[in-house]
Amino acid sequence: MAEEKVDVLIIGSGHSGGMAAKVLTEKGISCLMLNAGPVADVHKDTEMKPAYALPFRGFKQPGQLPHVFQSNEFNANTWVDEKEVPYTYDPQHPYNWVRVRLFGGRSLFWSRQSFRLSDYEFKGKSHDGFGDDWPISLADVAQYYSRVEAIFRVRGRAEGLPQYPDGNFVVDDSPWPTSMQRFITAGKQLGVPVCKARSSMGVDGLASSVNLLLPDAFATGKLRAIPNVVVRELSVDKNTGLVNEAHFVDRLSRREMSVKARVVVLAAGTLESTRLLLNSKLANSSGVMGHYLMDQVYGPGIVCSVPEARDGKATPELIGGYALIPRFRNIDTKAKNFIRGYALNVHSNIGPMDPRNFATYGEDLQKKLDSYHGSGFGTSIMAEVLARYENHVSIDKNVTDAWSIPVLNIQTKYTDNEFNMSRDAVDTSIAMAEAAGFEVLSKNYDPNPPGYSIHELGTCRMGDNPKTSVLNKWNQSHDIKNLFVVDASSFVSAGWQNPTMTIVTLAMRASEYLAEQMRQGNV
Amino acid sequence: MQRRDFVKAIVAASMSAKAMLGQQTSAPVAPSTPPPTPTAPGPVPWMRGLTEVKPLPMTPLVPDAVAQTNAHFFNDQQRATLRRLSEILLPPLKSYPGATDAGTPEFLDFLIGISPADRQQMYQSGLDRLNAEAKQRFGIPFASVNASQADQLIRPWLKTWMTDHPPTEPYAHFINVAHSDIRTATINSQAWSEAAKTEGQRASDQGLYWFPVDPDIHRENLTPATCRPAPHKRHS
Numbered sequence: 179m180a181e182e183k184v185d186v187l188i189i190g191s192g193h194s195g196g197m198a199a200k201v202l203t204e205k206g207i208s209c210l211m212l213n214a215g216p217v218a219d220v221h222k223d224t225e226m227k228p229a230y231a232l233p234f235r236g237f238k239q240p241g242q243l244p245h246v247f248q249s250n251e252f253n254a255n256t257w258v259d260e261k262e263v264p265y266t267y268d269p270q271h272p273y274n275w276v277r278v279r280l281f282g283g284r285s286l287f288w289s290r291q292s293f294r295l296s297d298y299e300f301k302g303k304s305h306d307g308f309g310d311d312w313p314i315s316l317a318d319v320a321q322y323y324s325r326v327e328a329i330f331r332v333r334g335r336a337e338g339l340p341q342y343p344d345g346n347f348v349v350d351d352s353p354w355p356t357s358m359q360r361f362i363t364a365g366k367q368l369g370v371p372v373c374k375a376r377s378s379m380g381v382d383g384l385a386s387s388v389n390l391l392l393p394d395a396f397a398t399g400k401l402r403a404i405p406n407v408v409v410r411e412l413s414v415d416k417n418t419g420l421v422n423e424a425h426f427v428d429r430l431s432r433r434e435m436s437v438k439a440r441v442v443v444l445a446a447g448t449l450e451s452t453r454l455l456l457n458s459k460l461a462n463s464s465g466v467m468g469h470y471l472m473d474q475v476y477g478p479g480i481v482c483s484v485p486e487a488r489d490g491k492a493t494p495e496l497i498g499g500y501a502l503i504p505r506f507r508n509i510d511t512k513a514k515n516f517i518r519g520y521a522l523n524v525h526s527n528i529g530p531m532d533p534r535n536f537a538t539y540g541e542d543l544q545k546k547l548d549s550y551h552g553s554g555f556g557t558s559i560m561a562e563v564l565a566r567y568e569n570h571v572s573i574d575k576n577v578t579d580a581w582s583i584p585v586l587n588i589q590t591k592y593t594d595n596e597f598n599m600s601r602d603a604v605d606t607s608i609a610m611a612e613a614a615g616f617e618v619l620s621k622n623y624d625p626n627p628p629g630y631s632i633h634e635l636g637t638c639r640m641g642d643n644p645k646t647s648v649l650n651k652w653n654q655s656h657d658i659k660n661l662f663v664v665d666a667s668s669f670v671s672a673g674w675q676n677p678t679m680t681i682v683t684l685a686m687r688a689s690e691y692l693a694e695q696m697r698q699g700n701v
Numbered sequence: 702m703q704r705r706d707f708v709k710a711i712v713a714a715s716m717s718a719k720a721m722l723g724q725q726t727s728a729p730v731a732p733s734t735p736p737p738t739p740t741a742p743g744p745v746p747w748m749r750g751l752t753e754v755k756p757l758p759m760t761p762l763v764p765d766a767v768a769q770t771n772a773h774f775f776n777d778q779q780r781a782t783l784r785r786l787s788e789i790l791l792p793p794l795k796s797y798p799g800a801t802d803a804g805t806p807e808f809l810d811f812l813i814g815i816s817p818a819d820r821q822q823m824y825q826s827g828l829d830r831l832n833a834e835a836k837q838r839f840g841i842p843f844a845s846v847n848a849s850q851a852d853q854l855i856r857p858w859l860k861t862w863m864t865d866h867p868p869t870e871p872y873a874h875f876i877n878v879a880h881s882d883i884r885t886a887t888i889n890s891q892a893w894s895e896a897a898k899t900e901g902q903r904a905s906d907q908g909l910y911w912f913p914v915d916p917d918i919h920r921e922n923l924t925p926a927t928c929r930p931a932p933h934k935r936h937s
Contacts, residue, residue, distance in 0.1 A: 215915075216914050216915035218914050223911060223912050224911050225910055225912070226907055226908070226909060226910070227907070228891070228906045228908075229889035229906040229908065230763055230765065230890055230891040230893075230894055230906065231763055232910065234812065235808060235812075235886055235889045235890065236885065236889040237812055237882075237885065237886070237889075240812065240815050240817060240820070241815075241816065241817050244817075247865050250908075251910075252908040252909060252910050253911055255911040255912060255913045255914060256911050262917065262920065280914060406915065429915075429917065430918055477863075477865065479863065481863065533881075533884060534861060534863070534864075534877075534881065535861050537856075537859040537860055537861050538859060539790045539855070539880060540789065540790060540791065540792055540794075541792065541794060544794050580919065580920070619861055620863050621863070622862070622863040624866055626865060
């Protein structure tokens with residue numbers, strides 16, 4: 179039997195695990211990565227097919243993946259099946275837990291929106307009194323953001339807005355289509371800034387752990403990886419209190435195994451990392467582990483048509499492209515019925531319109547689809563969900579997954595702050611669209627269920643006080659100094675921003691700190 | 702045989718052939734040699750030659766091309782109502798097939814028949830109400846209404862809506878979701894795809910299909926989560 183003790187055990191292979199592996203191995207530290215799912219090979223595992231050749235004609239298999247609204251019959255096999263890895267919740271308050279266990283995790287599939295948090299997020303309490311400040315500020319992490327932006331090749335434009343911090347961009351100086359210019363003008367009248375979107379270009383169209391981070395780690399010769407192993411529990415040395423072993427089960431054979439490690443870096447994704455720690459009964463002297471679950475509100479928005487683009491007159495000069503309205507509420511003014519704020523994605527599409535934008539059918543509907551083709555313009559919300567103690571996860575001892583590992587019970591719901599924000603976002607969008615001369619076709623005020631954004635955040639939050647936080651400002655457990663959690667479970671507030679850049683930035687910062695601590699012999 | 706299964710068979714064949722070649726040598730057998738692989742009861746190994754075979758020059762046929770779906774979930778009246786609703790909501794347009802040409806009512810009978818109970822109930826009660834309203838307003842079943850009568854029954858309930866947020870009122874929910882389902886089942890049909898090709902349109906229904914990636918070999922044995930016993934596999 180192997181008696182090897184690995185230097186650093188990294189659990190998870192997505193953006194955060196990938197960055198930890200890259201940083202640590204490039205500093206000469208040997209790492210072993212465990213991943214719960216298999217390695218996907220697009221050449222072997224996919225094929226172009228017409229919908230009619232699929233078993234359910236492109237409809238989702240009935241009863242499958244009920245909480246993964248993003249799934250369809252083409253991609254159904256990429257998501258975690260909740261029959262295999264269930265979770266429980268109050269039926270009145272469902273949660274959409276959207277997971278990928280393929281090697282590379284959810285970094286394989288993301289929308290590439292790449293934002294920095296601002297001090298309106300890091301220091302939110304100082305600004306409006308709600309919640310807690312992070313133990314770090316933008317100044318503490320700016321240099322790490324810059325390096326991450328260089329790796330991910332973030333395309334964007336400097337806007338000079340404190341709530342939308344500028345970064346190390348591949349400069350986007352593309353001209354605006356005229357429909358977007360009209361929307362910008364309408365925004366100016368209402369005090370709403372319309373900015374260039376920011377997104378990762380990556381390499382060859384992909385901005386994943388598997389092409390931007392892990393190849394560098396493997397190239398050092400210091401990274402080994404085991405796919406298809408599901409970590410059940412971590413255990414500690416009874417004498418030192420340090421974590422020293424991971425117990426896992428082979429996903430396919432169900433063989434139970436263990437590996438010893440000097441340091442453990444958890445990067446399994448917010449809720450899986452927390453689930454593992456709760457199941458291991460570790461690192462929770464504060465009692466706040468599992469609490470302050472956040473995400474972002476998605477769903478509300480509008481769809482409109484640009485009249486001048488109808489009836490075959492759409493051109494790339496008129497229609498197309500993306501813009502971003504960063505948070506603008508509660509910056510210099512105070513909104514009447516909510517704190518914090520939301521951003522809006524603005525998109526314009528020269529392609530076909532969704533028939534659901536027309537309350538008609540048959541030949542009349544077809545005429546509408548023909549006429550409106552290429553004239554689409556819309557907004558969709560990304561709104562901050564407040565960090566509340568009562569939104570939490572715990573272990574449900576009565577239910578286990580396919581490997582007999584106890585599952586999470588997720589208790590979370592939105593409140594008036596999120597609902598009022600959503601209403602304001604839609605009403606503001608309509609006012610801007612009408613001022614720009616667009617026809618509003620459809621609107622939605624109702625948030626998707628919590629979790630839909632795939633941006634679960636918090637539950638192992640960081641802080642300076644070990645009594646009120648799980649991790650310190652270096653993503654290191656207050657209780658167990660050789661345990662680091664580098665995914666988004668460390669977040670103290672959610673912000674409106676896609677969290678990926680912040681996750682990767684904090685993972686880089688934490689891993690460099692860990693490497694230095696190991697060099698000094700402190701860990 | 703699906704391409705993936707075929708690949709697996711070939712891989713298995715090649716491994717099996719190598720294993721058997723190993724048995725035929727007269728070299729000294731190491732003490733750690735595993736038990737011999739079972740062989741076929743004849744002189745020729747079962748999977749010999751498969752690695753050399755060329756793919757058949759065939760394009761697999763989708764059964765809809767030649768066969769009808771046997772509808773059996775909805776009752777006769779509901780099925781007739783769904784058929785008329787499909788004709789009305791998506792008739793043949795230009796050179797494209799209508800919903801009934803694409804076998805949509807029968808396909809939806811199949812799909813709803815294997816769906817969760819709430820979706821089945823939504824369809825059944827919706828179709829029943831549509832038929833009852835036709836009888837009440839015009840004294841005939843919905844299956845017999847003309848286009849104008851159908852319009853009076855359907856149009857007041859049509860709403861605009863955004864993805865994942867259909868109307869919440871149950872009957873409006875049915876009308877709008879059924880409309881969307883009828884369109885999807887028709888536009889994703891082979892008949893529609895063929896029409897698009899004839900028109901010189903790029904097929905819009907092509908997508909990147911993911912096969913199961915290393916599927917869990919125990920997956921079929923999974924019991925519903927709530928029935929599973931508490932774990933006993935603790936380490937500490």
